[in-house]
Amino acid sequence: MAVVFVLWLRELKKYLRSRVQIVASLGTPLMYLGVLGFGLGPVFQRAGEGSYLQFMAPGVIGMTVLFTAMFSGIAMLWDRQFGFLKETLVAPVPRLAIMIGRTLGGATVAVLQGTLIFGVTLIAGFRPVSLLAVPLAFLVIALIAVIFSALATAIGSSLKEMQGFQMVMNFLVLPTFFLSGAIYPLEGLPRVLGALTRIDPLTYGVDGVRGLLIGRTHFGVALDVAVLLGVGVLFVLFGAWRFSKIEA
Amino acid sequence: MGDQSIIRVQHVVKTFGKVTAVNDVSFDLRAGEIFAFLGPNGAGKTTTIKMLTTLLHPTSGALELDGLDVTTHQTEVRKRFGVVFQDPSLDSELTAWENMDIHGVLYHVPRHVRRARCEVLLRMFELWDRRDDLVKTFSGGMKRRLEIARGLLHTPKVLFLDEPTLGLDPQSRNQMWTHVRNLRGSEGVTVFLTTHYMDEADRVADRIAVIDHGRIVATGSSAELKQQTGTDSLEAAFLALTGTTIRDESATAADQMRQVARVWRR
Numbered sequence: 001m002a003v004v005f006v007l008w009l010r011e012l013k014k015y016l017r018s019r020v021q022i023v024a025s026l027g028t029p030l031m032y033l034g035v036l037g038f039g040l041g042p043v044f045q046r047a048g049e050g051s052y053l054q055f056m057a058p059g060v061i062g063m064t065v066l067f068t069a070m071f072s073g074i075a076m077l078w079d080r081q082f083g084f085l086k087e088t089l090v091a092p093v094p095r096l097a098i099m100i101g102r103t104l105g106g107a108t109v110a111v112l113q114g115t116l117i118f119g120v121t122l123i124a125g126f127r128p129v130s131l132l133a134v135p136l137a138f139l140v141i142a143l144i145a146v147i148f149s150a151l152a153t154a155i156g157s158s159l160k161e162m163q164g165f166q167m168v169m170n171f172l173v174l175p176t177f178f179l180s181g182a183i184y185p186l187e188g189l190p191r192v193l194g195a196l197t198r199i200d201p202l203t204y205g206v207d208g209v210r211g212l213l214i215g216r217t218h219f220g221v222a223l224d225v226a227v228l229l230g231v232g233v234l235f236v237l238f239g240a241w242r243f244s245k246i247e248a
Numbered sequence: 249m250g251d252q253s254i255i256r257v258q259h260v261v262k263t264f265g266k267v268t269a270v271n272d273v274s275f276d277l278r279a280g281e282i283f284a285f286l287g288p289n290g291a292g293k294t295t296t297i298k299m300l301t302t303l304l305h306p307t308s309g310a311l312e313l314d315g316l317d318v319t320t321h322q323t324e325v326r327k328r329f330g331v332v333f334q335d336p337s338l339d340s341e342l343t344a345w346e347n348m349d350i351h352g353v354l355y356h357v358p359r360h361v362r363r364a365r366c367e368v369l370l371r372m373f374e375l376w377d378r379r380d381d382l383v384k385t386f387s388g389g390m391k392r393r394l395e396i397a398r399g400l401l402h403t404p405k406v407l408f409l410d411e412p413t414l415g416l417d418p419q420s421r422n423q424m425w426t427h428v429r430n431l432r433g434s435e436g437v438t439v440f441l442t443t444h445y446m447d448e449a450d451r452v453a454d455r456i457a458v459i460d461h462g463r464i465v466a467t468g469s470s471a472e473l474k475q476q477t478g479t480d481s482l483e484a485a486f487l488a489l490t491g492t493t494i495r496d497e498s499a500t501a502a503d504q505m506r507q508v509a510r511v512w513r514r
Contacts, residue, residue, distance in 0.1 A: 006353045014341045017382075081506075084339040087398075090301050091354035092326035247304055 003093045004101040010084075011072070011105025015112065022116070025071075029064045029117050033057070033124055036183060049185065055216070057126040058137075058209040059182025061114050062202055065144045066180075068113040070173050072106035073152020077159050080246070089246065099243040103153050103236070107145035114141050128213040137212040140221075143228040144205035150232070150239035157242040175200075182206045186218040201231045253312075254279040254406060254438050255300065260309030262295050269295040271462035272309070277406070277438055282428070284453035285442040286486065292462040293442035294334060297410050300440070301331050314405055327355065330399030330437075331408040335506070336391060340384035344375055344394050347383060348401060355402035362401070369397040372434065373427060389420030396427065400435055407431070409441040413448060425452050450482045460490040 015022070037053045037060075044052035079085040088098045115138075128134055155168055179193075180202035189197065197203045208224030211217030217224070255277035262270040270292040277283050285293045298304040300311055302322045311318040313325050338347050345366065352362035370376040373393040383391060392412060399407055409428070413421040429452060431437055443449050449456050450470045457467045466473055466489050470482050477488040 002353050006350050010339065010342065010346075010350060013346075014339075017341055082335050082337075084337060086303075086333055086335075087337040087351070088354065089303060090326055090329075090331055091351075092323045092356070093354055 003097045004104070007088070007098060007101025008105040008108065011102065011109055015109045022113070025064075025068065025113060026116065026120070028067065029060045030120065032063065032183070033060050033117075033121060037124070053121075053124060053126055054214050055185070055210070056183055057118075057121040057124075058213050059180070059206050060121065061117050061141065062144060062180060062182050062206040062209060063177050064117045065110045065114040065141055065205075066148050066173065066177055066202055068110040069106055069145050069148035070152045070155075070168070072109065072149060073154075073156040074159075074165050074168060076102075076153065076156030077162060077165070080156075095244045095246075096240055099153060099240050103146070103149045103239060106149035106152065107142065110145035110149060111138070111142050114145070129215045133212040137209050140205060140208040140212065140225065140228065143225070143232055144202065144209075147201055147205070147228065147232045147235050150235040153239040154235070154242040157239070157246050176202050179203065180206050181218070201228065204228055204231075252279050253277065254314055255440065256310075256312040257296075257300070258310045258312075260296070260299065260311060261307045262292075262299060262304065263307045269462055270299070270306075273459070273462070273464055274309075275457055275464060275467060277440060279405075279438055280432060280436060281454040282432065282439040282441070282452055284449040284456045285440070285459055286444070286446065286449045286456050287442075287459035287490075288444055291459045293459060294410055295462075296459075297331070297408050297440070297442060301329060301408060302326060327402065328404055329406040329408060330402065330404040332392070332395045332399050332410065332412055334410040334414060336395070338383050338391055338395060338398075341382065343380050343382055344370065344386070345379040347394065348398055351398045351401050357402050365401050365403075369400055373397040387420075389416050389423065392416065392420075392424060393427065400431075400437065403435070404437060406438045406440060409439065411442055411444070413443065413445065421448070428452060446482045446486055456482075458486060458489050465489045 033053075033056070037056055041052040044050070044055065049055065076085060089095075091098075128137075155172075159165075159168070179196050179200040181197055182202070186194070186197055186203070186207070204219065204224040204227040207218050208221050208228065211221040211224065253276045257276070258274050260270055260273045261268065273292070273296065285296065287293055295304065299306050300313065300318060302318060302325060305319055314328050316325050316328075318325050339350075342350070348366045348370065349362065352366065357365065367376070370379050373396065375390060375394055375397065378386070378390070383394065386394065396407070396409070396412070412428070413424050416424065425448065428439060428441070431439060441453070453470070455467065455469055456473060458465050458473065466476060468476065473482060473485045473489070474480060477485040479485045479488055
C-alpha cells in the first residue's frame with residue numbers, strides 16, 4: 001500500500017513541478033476550443049443543433065484526458081531505459097503494486113489536466129446545466145483517465161523502440177479522439193463510421209460527460225458508465241499483465 | 249581459502265533469438281570481495297548482470313545469490329542486492345533526498361532507519377549539502393554517486409555496478425573508485441562491477457574475469473592473469489587472452505536511444 005502511495009505521489013509531484021509542461025499541454029485543447037468551437041459555431045447553430053461550444057466542451061475535456069494519459073504511458077518507454085522505471089523493476093515489491101501506483105498517478109494527472117481545461121471552457125462561456133452534476137461528471141472523467149492510463153501502461157510495456165511512438169499517435173490516439181463524437185454528434189452518421197464510434201471507449205466517456213454536463217446523451221449515462229467500468233477493468237488487467245512481462 | 253560464495257553462477261546461457269549473448273558462463277563470488285567483469289562492449293557483461301538482478305531469465309543454467317535461486321526466489325533475492333545500471337535510473341525531477349526516500353519505501357526500510365541511513369550515505373558520498381536539490385541539476389559524477397548511495401540504502405549483501413565510470417571525467421572516475429574501495433570497510437558489501445577499462449579493473453578488483461563473445465576466457469587476480477599469460481600488463485594479458493582489443497558491435501535499440509539521450513543532454 002505504501003508502495004502504491006509513494007509512486008502515485010511521485011507522479012503528482014512531478015506534474016506540479018513541471019509548470020512549463022502544464023501550460024504547453026493546454027495548447028492543443030485551446031486550439032480546438034477556440035478555432036473549432038467558434039469557427040464551426042455558426043454552422044452548428046444554423047443546423048439547429050444549438051451552441052457548438054456547449055456541445056464540444058465535454059469533448060475537449062475528454063480529449064485532454066486522453067492525450068495526457070496516453071503521453072504518460074509513452075514516456076514510460078524512455079523511463080524504462082533512462083529513468084526511474086528500472087529502479088522499481090528490481091525492487092522487492094510486486095509488479096502489480098508498481099503498475100497500479102503508476103497508473104493511478106498518471107490518471108490523477110490526467111484528471112487534473114482535465115479540470116484545468118474545464119476551467120478554461122467556463123471562461124470561454126461554457127455553462128453546465130446543473131452544478132450538482134459536475135462532481136458526477138468528474139467521476140466519469142476519472143474513469144476515462146484510468147482506462148487510457150492503463151492502456152498507455154500496456155503500450156509502454158510492449159513497445160521496444162521510440163519509433164513506435166509515432167505509430168501509437170497516428171493509429172491509436174488520434175483515431176480514438178476523432179471517432180469519439182467529441183467534435184460531432186453521433187446521430188445520423190454513415191453506418192461504418194457509426195459502428196467505429198461504438199467500439200471507441202472514449203465515445204462513451206464523452207457521451208457520459210456530455211449527458212451530465214449539458215443533459216444531451218446518445219446512449220444514456222447509465223449505459224456509458226457501465227461500458228466504461230467494463231472496459232476499465234479489462235484494460236487495467238491487460239496493462240497489469242503486459243507490465244508483469246517487462247524484461248529490461 | 250574457505251571463503252563462502254555469495255554468488256554462484258553455473259553453466260548459464262542466454263540467447264536472444266539466434267544471438268548467444270552469454271555462452272556457458274560459470275563463476276563464483278566470495279563474500280566481501282571486489283570482483284570485476286572485464287570485456288569489450290557486447291561481451292555479455294550487462295546481460296549477466298541483468299540475469300543476476302532478476303531482470304532477465306537465463307535460457308539455461310543456474311544463478312544463486314546468498315544461497316537463493318535467482319529465478320525462483322526473485323523477491324528475496326532483490327532484497328539482498330543493490331544495483332547501479334549502466335544507464336541512469338534516478339528520477340531527475342525529484343530531489344536527491346526524495347530519490348533516496350522512495351527507494352527506502354520500495355525496500356520496506358522502516359522510517360527512522362531510512363532517515364538515518366539516508367543521512368549517513370549522502371554524507372559518505374558528499375551529497376548531503378545538495379540533498380534538497382533536484383537531481384537534474386547534478387553533474388554526471390554526482391548522479392552516479394547518488395545512485396550508489398541509493399543502492400546501499402537497504403544494506404544489501406551485494407552491490408552490482410554496471411560500468412560505473414562510463415561517461416565520467418578522469419577526476420570523477422578516480423573519486424568513484426576511492427568510494428567503491430572504501431565500501432568494503434564501511435559497508436562490508438561484496439561488489440560486482442563491470443568495466444571495459446583495464447586500468448580500472450587492475451586497480452580496484454581483487455579478482456577479474458575476462459569475458460569475450462559471451463564466454464569467460466580467464467579468471468584470477470591481476471597478478472595471476474599476467475603470470476598466466478606471461479605478460480607484464482593487464483592490457484597485454486587481455487590481448488593474449490582474447491586476441492582483440494576492441495570490437496565493433498551492431499547497435500541495439502538501447503544504443504540508438506542512448507544516442508538520442510546524449511544529444512538531449514547537451
